[in-house]
Amino acid sequence: MSDEQKISFLSIPDRDQVPESVTKLWDKSEEAMGFVPNVFRAQALNSDQFLAWWKYFNLLVNKEGYLSNAEREMIGVVVSGINGCTYCAVSHGAALREFSQDQRTSDLVAINWRQADLSERQRALAEYAEVLTEAPGSVDEDDLLPLREAGLSDHEIMEAVQVIGMFNMTNRVSSALGLVPNAEYHSQART
Structure with a gap:
């Protein structure tokens, strides 16, 4: 693999080096998205751990939940930024x-969520994501007040906490591996 194609600091397994459950996920991604996310290829080095991570990540981020898809993705982008x-x-x-249909706000959230035109609810989620990411040891019950004032239920708050935690863990794995985003992401959902 040439330096231009390097997507991780570690070796990337070939199809014949991973179990069928991984290749099925790769094929499903290729069919749905037109490519296999580099995170799927890189983390498949330890297939069982990758599949366990994916099952929980998929449950939190991609399935129907208490928060909207756009809210969960916004949390992920705030934490990742x-x-x-x-x-x-x-x-x-x-x-x-893609979920928000708002390119400008999405780009601003990725750089500095405070400059984005967010609703009270979105701002409360972004602020909480920031506090829990930057200073988890300082978080207490009072930090939930803005979420409650913005109308979030206990179920929604729990889901937000889990999504924030998942993205913090995933960010650390992705950064430690030096994962490179697929080129397709840069133009996705842009007019």
Whole structure:
């Protein structure tokens, strides 16, 4: 693999080096998105761990939940921007553009969410994501007040906490591996 094609600091397994469950996921991604996300290829190095991560990530981010898809993606982009995770900021920035249908706001959220035109609810979620990401040891019950004032239920708050936690963990894995975002993400959901 040439330096131009390098997507991770570690080796990338070939199809014949991973179990069928991984190749099925790769094929499903190729069919749905037109490409296999580099995170899927890189993390498949340890297939069982990758599939366990994907099952929980998929449940939190891609399935019907208490928060909207756009809210979950916005949280992911805020957390990824704070953590400086290029892969996740770019890939989930693309998903946020798609779900929100708002390119400008999505791009601003990725750089500095405070400059984006967010609703009270979105601002409360972004602010909480920032606090929990930057200073988890300082978080207390009072930090939930803005979320409650913005009308979030306990179920929605729990989901937000789990999504924030998942993105913090995923950001660290992606950054540690030096994951490079797929080129397709840069133009996705842009007019």
